[in-house]
Amino acid sequence: MALERLFRRRRAQGEARDIPELWVKCPKCDAQIYKKDLETNLHVCPKCEHHLRLSADKRIAMLADAGSFEQITGLKPTDPLGFVDTEPYPKRLERYQKEAGRPDAIVGGRCTIGGVESVLLVMDYAFAGGSMGSVVGEEITRGIELAAQENRAVVIVAVSGGARMQEAALSLMQMAKTTLALDRLWAQKLPYISILTDPTTGGVTASFAAIADVILAEPGALIGFAGPRVIKQTIRQDLPEGFQRSEFLLKHGMVDQVVDRRRLKETVARILKLLHPRTVNHAG
Numbered sequence: 001m002a003l004e005r006l007f008r009r010r011r012a013q014g015e016a017r018d019i020p021e022l023w024v025k026c027p028k029c030d031a032q033i034y035k036k037d038l039e040t041n042l043h044v045c046p047k048c049e050h051h052l053r054l055s056a057d058k059r060i061a062m063l064a065d066a067g068s069f070e071q072i073t074g075l076k077p078t079d080p081l082g083f084v085d086t087e088p089y090p091k092r093l094e095r096y097q098k099e100a101g102r103p104d105a106i107v108g109g110r111c112t113i114g115g116v117e118s119v120l121l122v123m124d125y126a127f128a129g130g131s132m133g134s135v136v137g138e139e140i141t142r143g144i145e146l147a148a149q150e151n152r153a154v155v156i157v158a159v160s161g162g163a164r165m166q167e168a169a170l171s172l173m174q175m176a177k178t179t180l181a182l183d184r185l186w187a188q189k190l191p192y193i194s195i196l197t198d199p200t201t202g203g204v205t206a207s208f209a210a211i212a213d214v215i216l217a218e219p220g221a222l223i224g225f226a227g228p229r230v231i232k233q234t235i236r237q238d239l240p241e242g243f244q245r246s247e248f249l250l251k252h253g254m255v256d257q258v259v260d261r262r263r264l265k266e267t268v269a270r271i272l273k274l275l276h277p278r279t280v281n282h283a284g
Contacts, residue, residue, distance in 0.1 A: 026050055042261050051218050051261055053198060056107050056124040059157050063265050064111035064120055071109040072119075072146065077135045083166040092128075092166065100127035104135040105160075108143045113155060114269020117279040119147040122157040123204070129161035132204055136164075137174025140208060144181040147190060153276045154185060154192040155268060158209040162202015175207035182208065191275035193268055196223050196246065196255065210254070214271055216264070217246035217255045 023032045028050035038045075042062060043052040054062075060069055083089040097103060105128055108121035121143045123130045140156065147154045163171040185192055194212035196205075199222035206225050209215075217223060224231075224244035232239055242248050249255045259267045273280055 024052075027052070044261055049219065049260075051198065051220060053125060053159075054261070055126065056102075056122045056157075059122045060107065060109075060111075060120065062261075063113055063155065063157075063268065064109075065113060065115065069109050069111040069120070071107065072143065073106060073108045073121075073139045074103060075135045075139060076103040077133055077167075079166075080170065081166075081168060083168070085166070089166045096128050100124055102127060104133065104139070105130050106136045106139045108139060110146075110150075110152070112281055113153075113265065113272055115281040116153055116269065116272040116276060117151070117281065118153045118155055118272065119143045120155050120157075123159045125159045125161075128164060130159045130204075131161055131164035131171075132174050132202075133164035133167040133171050134174065137171075137177050140174075140178045141181040144178070144185050144192075148184045148188055151188070151190065151279060153190060153272050153279065155195065155272075156192070156208065156212075157195045157197060158200045158204050159197045160200060160202060160204040160209075162204065172203060175203045178208040179211065182211065191272060193271060195264070195268070196221055198222050201225065201227075213275065215254070215256050216259050216267065217249065217257075218261055218264070219246060219258055221246040223249055223255070 022035055024035050024038050025032055026045040026048060029045060029048035031045060031047040033045060038052070043054050044050070045052065077093055079089045102124060105124045106121060107124060108119065111118055111120050113120065121140055123136070144154055182192060192212045194209050194215045196209060196215065196217040198218065198220065200209055201222065201224055205223060222244055223246055228239055228244060240248070246255055246258050250258050257267070
């Protein structure tokens with residue numbers, strides 16, 4: 001009877017199915033990619049080479065030498081303006097924190113990259129679109145200051161929709177704050193590499209992300225300050241095709257090199273060893 005009931009059992013209509021997603025559709029070429037193959041390929045489509053977005057944790061695992069990453073971030077945002085739009089800002093933050101699994105849109109720490117002592121800071125698009133608020137600006141500033149204090153290089157992976165609306169002018173102030181922090185790093189002749197990923201826009205592009213010693217970008221990344229429609233309405237001119245993509249910016253001098261994600265670590269490590277060789281840990 002028990003066996004008979006098992007075969008007669010019907011799933012209730014609308015009942016959730018605990019079946020893991022095994023395939024991912026490439027947003028560019030529509031190819032169906034086996035999820036494990038995509039992860040092995042660092043989320044680069046094997047058919048068209050499109051670079052899908054990568055989580056902050058996976059970027060750290062990709063760039064930092066194995067076992068070397070020691071997290072230094074962990075500040076939690078507050079609501080000094082008492083901001084309310086469709087919901088109170090603290091309630092919105094709680095949802096973001098639950099979804100992303102971190103206090104704010106950045107994670108960083110000490111590590112070595114190719115044996116070079118570094119501070120690695122990675123923005124997280126999963127948290128409010130990687131928007132830069134007070135915590136993001138403070139964590140970047142502290143990371144840069146720590147690097148200057150400990151004679152480390154700085155590598156920042158940028159991904160952001162721009163300034164955080166709910167923090168208004170406090171968010172915009174982070175542009176100046178992070179930019180000024182870099183003066184201390186450069187005063188000690190320590191290198192800073194900026195890695196621009198899809199998308200890098202708004203106040204992040206207009207501050208620390210665009211003033212590094214070396215600026216790298218992933219293929220096809222959207223990089224710019226304002227959106228193309230806003231720019232077109234402002235200058236009242238037609239815009240070149242793909243003018244905000246990394247390849248166009250490389251041709252026009254804003255980016256030093258467009259690097260395939262699968263070769264990004266070796267490229268960053270090589271640059272760091274050239275710019276800051278005295279910090280190389282040959283055991284790493």
